[in-house]
Amino acid sequence: xxxxxxxxxxxxxxxxxxxxxxxxxxxxxxxxxxxxxxxxxxxxxxxxxxxxxxxxxxxxxxxxxxxxxxxxxxxxxxxxxxxxxxxxxxxxxxxxxxxxxxxxxxxxxxxxxxxxxxxxxxxxxxxxxxxxxxxxxxxxxxxxxxxxxxxxxxxxxxxxxxxxxxxxxxxxxxxxxxxxxxxxxxxxxxxxxxxxxxxxxxxxxxxxxxxxxxxxxxxxxxxxxxxxxxxxxxxxxxxxxxxxxxxxxxxxxxxxxxxxxxxxxxxxxxxxxxxxxxxxxxxxxxxxxxxxxxxxxxxxxxxxxxxxxxxxxxx
Amino acid sequence: xxxxxxxxxxxxxxxxxxxxxxxxxxxxxxxxxxxxxxxxxxxxxxxxxxxxxxxxxxxxxxxxxxxxxxxxxxxxxxxxxxxxxxxxxxxxxxxxxxxxxxxxxxxxxxxxxxxxxxxxxxxxxxxxxxxxxxxxxxxxxxxxxxxxxxxxxxxxxxxxxxxxxxxxxxxxxxxxxxxxxxxxxxxxxxxxxxxxxxxxxxxxxxxxxxxxxxxxxxxxxxxxxxxxxxxxxxxxxxxxxxxxxxxxxxxxxxxxxxxxxxxxxxxxxxxxxxxxxxxxxxxxxxxxxxxxxxxxxxxxxxxxxxxxxxxxxxxxxxxxxxxxxxxxxxxxxxxxxxxxxxxxxxxxxxxxxxxxxxxxxxxxxxxxxxxxxxxxxxxxxxxxxxxxxxxxxxxxxxxxxxxxxxxxxxxxxxxxxxxxxxxxxxxxxxxxxxxxxxxxxxxxxxxxxxxxxxxxxxxxxxx
Numbered sequence: 001x002x003x004x005x006x007x008x009x010x011x012x013x014x015x016x017x018x019x020x021x022x023x024x025x026x027x028x029x030x031x032x033x034x035x036x037x038x039x040x041x042x043x044x045x046x047x048x049x050x051x052x053x054x055x056x057x058x059x060x061x062x063x064x065x066x067x068x069x070x071x072x073x074x075x076x077x078x079x080x081x082x083x084x085x086x087x088x089x090x091x092x093x094x095x096x097x098x099x100x101x102x103x104x105x106x107x108x109x110x111x112x113x114x115x116x117x118x119x120x121x122x123x124x125x126x127x128x129x130x131x132x133x134x135x136x137x138x139x140x141x142x143x144x145x146x147x148x149x150x151x152x153x154x155x156x157x158x159x160x161x162x163x164x165x166x167x168x169x170x171x172x173x174x175x176x177x178x179x180x181x182x183x184x185x186x187x188x189x190x191x192x193x194x195x196x197x198x199x200x201x202x203x204x205x206x207x208x209x210x211x212x213x214x215x216x217x218x219x220x221x222x223x224x225x226x227x228x229x230x231x232x233x234x235x236x237x238x239x240x241x242x243x244x245x246x247x248x249x250x251x252x253x254x255x256x257x258x259x260x261x262x263x264x265x266x267x268x269x270x271x272x273x274x275x276x277x278x279x280x281x282x283x284x285x286x287x288x289x290x291x292x293x294x295x296x297x298x299x300x301x302x303x304x305x306x307x308x309x310x311x312x313x314x315x
Numbered sequence: 316x317x318x319x320x321x322x323x324x325x326x327x328x329x330x331x332x333x334x335x336x337x338x339x340x341x342x343x344x345x346x347x348x349x350x351x352x353x354x355x356x357x358x359x360x361x362x363x364x365x366x367x368x369x370x371x372x373x374x375x376x377x378x379x380x381x382x383x384x385x386x387x388x389x390x391x392x393x394x395x396x397x398x399x400x401x402x403x404x405x406x407x408x409x410x411x412x413x414x415x416x417x418x419x420x421x422x423x424x425x426x427x428x429x430x431x432x433x434x435x436x437x438x439x440x441x442x443x444x445x446x447x448x449x450x451x452x453x454x455x456x457x458x459x460x461x462x463x464x465x466x467x468x469x470x471x472x473x474x475x476x477x478x479x480x481x482x483x484x485x486x487x488x489x490x491x492x493x494x495x496x497x498x499x500x501x502x503x504x505x506x507x508x509x510x511x512x513x514x515x516x517x518x519x520x521x522x523x524x525x526x527x528x529x530x531x532x533x534x535x536x537x538x539x540x541x542x543x544x545x546x547x548x549x550x551x552x553x554x555x556x557x558x559x560x561x562x563x564x565x566x567x568x569x570x571x572x573x574x575x576x577x578x579x580x581x582x583x584x585x586x587x588x589x590x591x592x593x594x595x596x597x598x599x600x601x602x603x604x605x606x607x608x609x610x611x612x613x614x615x616x617x618x619x620x621x622x623x624x625x626x627x628x629x630x631x632x633x634x635x636x637x638x639x640x641x642x643x644x645x646x647x648x649x650x651x652x653x654x655x656x657x658x659x660x661x662x663x664x665x666x667x668x669x670x671x672x673x674x675x676x677x678x679x680x681x682x683x684x685x686x687x688x689x690x691x692x693x694x695x696x697x698x699x700x701x702x703x704x705x706x707x708x709x710x711x712x713x714x715x716x717x718x719x720x721x722x723x724x725x726x727x728x729x730x731x732x733x734x735x736x737x738x739x740x741x742x743x744x745x746x747x748x749x750x751x752x753x754x755x756x757x758x759x760x761x762x763x764x765x766x767x768x769x770x771x772x773x774x775x776x777x778x
Contacts, residue, residue, distance in 0.1 A: 207480035210447050215494035215548075216468030216501065225493075229484040 069291075076284035083280040097285035101272075106260055107286055110268035111293070113179075117253070117264055118246040120183040125242045126235060129193030134223050136194075137201045138209070155191040160251070162188055167255050175256075182257045182264075186246060193238045200234035201227060240301050247294050265290040397423035397458040398588055399444055399556055404453030406439055406612075414439045414612045416453070421605065423458070426582045426589045428603035428620075430596055432635070436612035437592045441558050444590065445474050458555050468497075473554040477561040479545035481533035488529040491548045492516045498552075519547040522584070523577075539570045546578070550585060557582075559591040563598065575602060596636045600624060608632050626762075630769035633678050633762060639716055642735040643678045645766055654697065660733055661721025664699035666758050675772065676764040683760035684737040686717060689751035697758040701735060705746045714738050715745050719752065 075083045076097050077090035101107055136148060166185040175181030204227060212222040228235075250266040257263045260271065269290065272283040399421040406414035414436040421427045429437040442448040443455060446467030454463045462470045473494070481490050492512055499506035507515065520526050523543040533541055542562060549557055559578070563571045579602055582589045593599055599606055600620045607617045608631075616628040627633035633641040646657040646664070654667040657677055664677060679699060689702065703721035721733040737754050739745070746752050763772040 205478060205480060207476040207478055208482065210442075210445075210467075211474070211476060211480040211482075211548075212493075213447065214445060214467045214472070214474050215552075216497045217493075221497065226482055 072284050073288055075280065076288050078281060080281065083284070097281040098289070100282040101286040101289065105268070105271060105282075105286065107265070107268070107289060109260065110263065110265040111290070113257075113262055113268075114247055114264040114266070114290075115293070116179060117182050117186075117249075118243045120179065121186045121246040122239050122242045124183065124187050125190040125193045126239055128187060128190050129197045129238065130223070130228070130231070130235070132190075132194045133197035133201050134219075134227065136198050138219060138222075151191050151194050154188075155195065159189055163251065163255065166252075170256055177257050177259045177262050179257075179262060182253060182262060185256070186249070186252060189245075193242060196238055197231065197234055200231055204230055236301060240297060243297060244294050398425065399458075399590065400454075400456040401440070401443070402454045402456070404440075404443060404450045404455065406436075406443060406448060406450050412612055414443065414450070416440065416614055419607065419614055419617065421588060421590060421607075424586055424588055425605040426579070426591070426603050427605040427607060428599040429590065429592045429607045429609060430599035430636070431594065431609035431615075433594055434611075435609040437594075437609050438560055439612075440609070441474070441560055441590060441592050444556065445472050445558050446470050471555040472558055473549040473552050474558040474560060475542075475545045475549045475562045477564060479533075479541045479562075479565070481541060481544055481548070483533050486530050486532055487525060487536070487544050487547075488516055488520070490533070490544055491519055491525075491551050493548065494552050515551050515553075519551040522550070522581070523547045538566050539574065542566060542574060543577075546581065550581070553585075554587065556588045556590065557585070559589065561592055561594070563593070564595075578602065597638060600636065606636075608636065610635075626771070627678075628771050630676060630678070630764045633764070637680060639681045639736045639738065641678045641680050641762070642684075643676050643764070644733060644735075646675060646677050648673055648675055657699075661703055662699065662701040662733070664756075664758065664761065665697045666761065666763075667697050670763070670772070672765070672772075674766045676766050676769070678762035678764060679756045679760055681716065681736045681738040682714075684754040684756045686737055686739050686743070686746065687753045687755060688746075689753050699754075699756040699758065699761055701754040701756075703733075703735065703752065703754070705748050705750050705752055706734070708745055708748065710741065710745075713741055715741050715743075717746065717752075719754070 071088070074088060074090045077093040077095070078085065079092065079094040079096060082090075132151075136144065162185075166188070170176055170181040170185060173181070175184075208226060208230075209222055212226045217225060247264075248266060249264065253264040253267040254270075258267065260268065265286075269283060269286055272279050272286060399419075401416045401419040403418070404414060404416045405412065419440075429440055431437050439448060443450050444457070446462070446465065450463070454461055456462065457470055457472065482493065485493065495507050495512045495515060499508070499512065517526075520529060523546060525540070525543055525547055528536065528540060528544075533544065536544065542565070545562065562578070563574050566574055575598065578589075578591075591598075591602060599608075600623075603620050605617070606620045606623045608615045608623060610631050616623055616632045618626075623632060623636055627636065627641070630643055633643065644659050644662060646659040646662070648670045649656045649658075650669040650671070652669075654665055655670045657664040657666070657670075657675065677699065684701070701719075701721055703719040705717055706720050707718040709716040709718070715738070717737050717739060719735050719737065721735065735754065764770065765772060
């Protein structure tokens, strides 16, 4: 949640801001689309025009989003100084960058570190989120509204504002360059998990919880045996969001665990810089490799994410 | 004041079915007058159950006669009998009092129905018994045990919810076994064994015809099947008190009739105390052996269904219970030594009792009136005569409901037309719309209510 996919965004910088190329690419699109319905269905011309406009906007957005990624992908296959070519396609193409990234740098170690960090933060946030959300829904106590308001405020406080106190904290605890120091402070962004899970628990019919209580279930058993199974879609959605966000985190690993033994891949990409500046080819190759796990996770679970966000009810 | 005069405007009298009503010949509960749920007796066990609930109902009728007035001796008797006792229970949400029950005893092994319009506190009452709600004051006793602070799971009660509240991620048999599994887990020595759980789940499934559906999930069941799973889940624990929160309202009309009979049969087989909440007065009359009518968080009347129907303690009960609703008219009273004459626009009545009020409300059930061709003049025998014109006739099969209007001009006092309804057998030739008719009601079927607070005036010779 701190700096949004810094690796990719930073890398895309030299390639030029995404908007102008998108603008240049798009003009052929709208006439093309309006031509289609105009030929066939005369009756639906107005609707066709509107549809074409919508498609144009979507196409523009898609190009804007995809361009940096594609440019980086293309660059990762370009040999040597070809990276600075305006040619969008990597011709001639080479795998040398990937070989360099994989062989001369501890990329496997970095990926493992990142996975440990992301998984740890995800588990911690889910655990804390479920318990907090459950207590918000199940128990009413003094000051609950205040606590809830504070959680909501925590959602809008920029995480960068917390970085310095957190850094000082782990420094004093001698937790720099440890996984504990890397993972635990990232629990501070669990407000989203708490609020999202709270909404989902609230959508469980109260009679269901009453039935469990009458069946003799304790609060913990109700949570474990009734609420959690029903919460599974929401849990996986939250898990994926947290996992991806943590995976892409740059600033905190850079401060908390700068050594290659503990740092994450996003921070590790900096290892590709030397005195002469970044070595762009291998850097782009490593960045592509760093993206793959996240893409895989998203593809596997994208339906669950959208499901969890779209459906608030359970039945 | 003559000795035969009515005791009037006594709040506690009217809140309760007065003990005096046991005097009337119709009040002695004969086996023939068994509550409708009894049905034809097939088995010995059933006859026993009916006899027992019937006795309880009678005992209860007298025990709860005076809500506030009942003595300590009666209290103890209630506690010994078992069942559910709410004593001084008050429940508030914020500043609003949703439940205020000075005293309510639900007889042991009765099928008690809490009935009232929505928002009358009947569901809150049920939740207080279940323990899902904690009363702000008062005590809750179940079978002689004070359970006010006992958590819901330890009260020996179970509940069927309006939406059935089945666990959607569990199969039918897992749903039913849920509470037993928890019990086994919490009490490894005294709880049910694995075999015991399996047996009891099978018993419950068989009882409700769920055997073929055991491995289905709630999402794959129809409304009626879900309701049966909800009931099976509730009875598998063998609860001392089974609570049913409008369990039929989610079913469609045909199924409801069937489910109603099923629940009555179930109560007969289980022989435990059942408390059902409903807003449907027909359901209340037909299912319960004991009826509790509630309004605005308070109990208006408690008693056997026939008692509540025949002697409504309040105009609210009179109009809420029974369909079509009881006719109610404001009438002027002139009393002398022979009795009282009641008059209003288009109607007059004579009753052989003195009434110490200048005005009363007189009520009569639509089914108690007989429809006659218009006849001028006043009959000599006591009773009520209503003159009017036929407005609408509803044919309902066996009967027809005739809606009539009495013109207010006749009395010269009020220009308002007075509507009334009368139920006539369908084989009787129906009058034409617009025809002038006379309705006669014997004085024994008249109900008199205080015109100001709506409480029933005591019976004496009127009823």
